[in-house]
Amino acid sequence: MRVMKTGQRKWTSKDGEYSVYRMLIPVVLELIFTFIISNLNQLILNQFAKEAVAATTAAGTFLSLMINLYSVFYVGQGILLAPCWGRKDYAEGSRIWTVSICDNLLLSIALAGVGVFGSPLILKCLQVPGELQGMAGEYLAVALGLSVFQGVALTFGSAFRAIGDMKTVMLGNTLINGSCVFMNWLILRLIPLEEQRIWQYVMAGIFAQIFGVLFYLWMAGRDERIELRMFHAQWRERFGETTGTIARYGVFGGLEGVIYLVSQTIVMSMIGSLGTEALLVKGYTGNLTNYLTLPASAVSLVAATMIGMSIGMGDEEKAGDCMRKCLKLVLTGTVVLCGGMLLLGRRFLGLYVEEGALAEACMLILAVDMIVEVFRGVAALMVSSLKAIGDVKATFFMVIAGSVLNVGVSWFFGVFLGMGLAGIWIGYGVDLAFRGALGFGIWRKHVRQHSYPVWK
Numbered sequence: 001m002r003v004m005k006t007g008q009r010k011w012t013s014k015d016g017e018y019s020v021y022r023m024l025i026p027v028v029l030e031l032i033f034t035f036i037i038s039n040l041n042q043l044i045l046n047q048f049a050k051e052a053v054a055a056t057t058a059a060g061t062f063l064s065l066m067i068n069l070y071s072v073f074y075v076g077q078g079i080l081l082a083p084c085w086g087r088k089d090y091a092e093g094s095r096i097w098t099v100s101i102c103d104n105l106l107l108s109i110a111l112a113g114v115g116v117f118g119s120p121l122i123l124k125c126l127q128v129p130g131e132l133q134g135m136a137g138e139y140l141a142v143a144l145g146l147s148v149f150q151g152v153a154l155t156f157g158s159a160f161r162a163i164g165d166m167k168t169v170m171l172g173n174t175l176i177n178g179s180c181v182f183m184n185w186l187i188l189r190l191i192p193l194e195e196q197r198i199w200q201y202v203m204a205g206i207f208a209q210i211f212g213v214l215f216y217l218w219m220a221g222r223d224e225r226i227e228l229r230m231f232h233a234q235w236r237e238r239f240g241e242t243t244g245t246i247a248r249y250g251v252f253g254g255l256e257g258v259i260y261l262v263s264q265t266i267v268m269s270m271i272g273s274l275g276t277e278a279l280l281v282k283g284y285t286g287n288l289t290n291y292l293t294l295p296a297s298a299v300s301l302v303a304a305t306m307i308g309m310s311i312g313m314g315d316e317e318k319a320g321d322c323m324r325k326c327l328k329l330v331l332t333g334t335v336v337l338c339g340g341m342l343l344l345g346r347r348f349l350g351l352y353v354e355e356g357a358l359a360e361a362c363m364l365i366l367a368v369d370m371i372v373e374v375f376r377g378v379a380a381l382m383v384s385s386l387k388a389i390g391d392v393k394a395t396f397f398m399v400i401a402g403s404v405l406n407v408g409v410s411w412f413f414g415v416f417l418g419m420g421l422a423g424i425w426i427g428y429g430v431d432l433a434f435r436g437a438l439g440f441g442i443w444r445k446h447v448r449q450h451s452y453p454v455w456k
Contacts, residue, residue, distance in 0.1 A: 020302060020325055023166050027298040030170035035290045037177040044184045044201075056198075056283075059136040062122055062268075065261035066111055066144055070151040073103040073243075074158040075257070076250025079387055081162035082305055083454055085225075086312025094227040097159050099242040101228070104155050108148035115144025135198050142202040149209035156216035164305050168219045172212050180208035249454075252392035256383075256399045263403030263431075267410050267424060277358065278421055284358075285365045288348050292341060292369065295333030296377040299326045300384035307388035311452050320447060323385055330377040338370040361421070368425040375432035382439025386446075390454030394442050398435050406431035 077100035084093035120137060153176065160168045183204035187196060220226045271278050303326040310319040346363060383395050410427025413419045419426075446452060 019306060020322065020329070023164060023302045023305060024298060024329075026166040026170040027301050028294065030166075030173050031294050031298055032291075033170075033174045034177050035294070037174075037181045038290065040181045044181065044188050056136070056139055059122075059140045062265050063140060063143055065258060065265055066114060067147055067150060067154075068257045068261050069111065070104050070107060070147075070154055071158075071253070071257050072250045072255065073100045073107070073246055074155040074250070075253035075387070075392075076100070076246035076248065077155065078158045078162040078304070079249045079253060079308065079390060079392070079454065080246065081159055082308025082388065083312025085163040086309035090225040091227070093163070094225075094229075095238070095242060096246060097226070098228050099239055100159070100246055101152060101155050102239070103243055103246065104151045105148065108151050111147050111151075112145045115141050115147065139198045139202055142199045143205070146206045149206060149213055153209050153212040153216065156213065156220070160216070160219070161301055161305060162308065163225075164309065165219075165223075166302075166305075168216070172215050172219075175215055176208045176212035179211050180205045183207060249390060249392050252396040253387050256392070256396045259396075260399050260403055263406050266407050267427065270410060270415055270424060271421065273415075274420060277361070280358065281361045281365060281421055285362050285369070288341065288366060289369050289373070292334065292337050292373045293376060294337065295330045296373070296380040299330040299333070299377070300380040302326065303381055304384040304388040307385055308454070311389055311454055316447075316450065316452075319389070323381075323443065326381055326385075327378070330381050331374070334373050334377045338373060341366060341370065365421050365425060368422050368429075372425060372429040372432060375429055375436055378436035379432040379439065382436055382443060385443055386439060388454075389446060389452040391442065391446065392453075395439070398438055402431040402435045405434055 077096055080096050081093050084090070084096065122140065153172070157169045157172060160166075160172075184201050187200050187204060191200065217228075220228055268282075271282055303322060306322045307319045310316070310322065346359070383398070386392075386395050406427045408427070409430045410424040413423030413426045414421065415423070417423060
């Protein structure tokens with residue numbers, strides 16, 4: 001069992017509240033800005049062509065799957081960086097950060113090949129309706145072919161979060177998303193509708209990612225603790241060793257997300273088999289359900305950073321108190337937002353759909369999703385907490401079992417019993433409930449045994 005070093009000020013509950021909320025506020029603002037901008041972006045796409053909403057929804061899950069491969073390195077980087085900053089070992093942290101960026105630059109070459117040459121086969125496997133395949137293929141090829149900028153931006157964002165600099169990530173992501181929607185608006189207004197193509201909107205996103213990378217480089221250069229030297233002799237000699245250390249955590253932590261997205265790709269193919277209307281319902285309701293995931297996303301990010309830093313300092317008490325506080329926050333926030341959705345959901349959906357069968361289908365999914373989001377909050381927090389202490393193997397095997405449940409239950413209720421999207425949402429809920437409960441049990445075991453893999 002590790003204890004605090006002599007002379008280190010004892011952490012108090014009051015300090016914990018200040019730290020949690022200080023980190024949480026910029027994360028919440030960042031996510032709100034992101035969701036609002038995402039809504040604006042979809043409104044623009046909707047004006048360009050409704051088929052564009054369905055096409056990007058159909059191909060978006062696979063794109064997310066491929067982009068998630070970058071997490072093999074940036075997840076491992078984040079797990080290692082937080083303890084480094086907790087014990088003030090900035091040189092080691094900077095080396096890990098630099099190597100992770102280089103690793104993802106190399107990975108981007110392989111992903112570009114998948115995007116450029118594999119799009120037709122991918123869309124066929126996803127069962128994308130024939131009338132959407134041309135647009136979805138164009139979207140996938142450009143977005144994945146030039147994903148290097150998104151991969152580097154994600155690596156920087158993960159690193160800044162791991163060291164507790166949530167404000168920089170908030171500004172960076174707001175810059176990326178804001179510039180993207182502004183360029184999309186310019187495309188919609190300045191290019192004649194008959195000359196507009198989906199690739200133009202994708203390129204706007206690519207340029208936005210470039211702006212984000214430049215911003216992160218500038219912010220890193222201003223922080224005297226960060227030294228990103230690509231050609232540092234010692235770091236170059238230890239490149240393979242450092243990559244292996246990052247991958248030891250990142251392969252499990254990153255592939256966990258990849259496996260989950262594989263299951264979601266399978267589920268998305270089920271939705272695609274239900275037709276274009278089902279894809280539209282999925283896309284439109286996502287604009288509102290994104291807001292319901294805000295507590296799960298924000299609180300789990302803050303918890304991962306604080307728990308990782310606490311473990312780096314050897315302060316188990318602080319890590320445990322943070323975990324309990326974040327569990328209360330995520331449950332309270334989710335319940336409050338679900339209540340707001342009941343009051344405003346139909347009015348919000350009116351931005352996209354008129355009253356009728358499509359609107360009723362959207363409202364049904366929103367009603368089912370309320371229960372799902374409570375499970376999501378607990379599951380997201382437990383997964384982040386376990387990763388923060390280095391137990392990436394547990395979360396890896398949890399997501400495999402949960403994904404099997406997700407696919408199986410979704411197929412049984414959604415396809416076999418003919419419940420459609422509502423049945424598929426039941427599959428989501430079963431998966432999240434399972435991972436939340438199991439994750440909580442594993443966390444309690446680590447606490448009892450004073451066993452934290454990242455200490456090894």
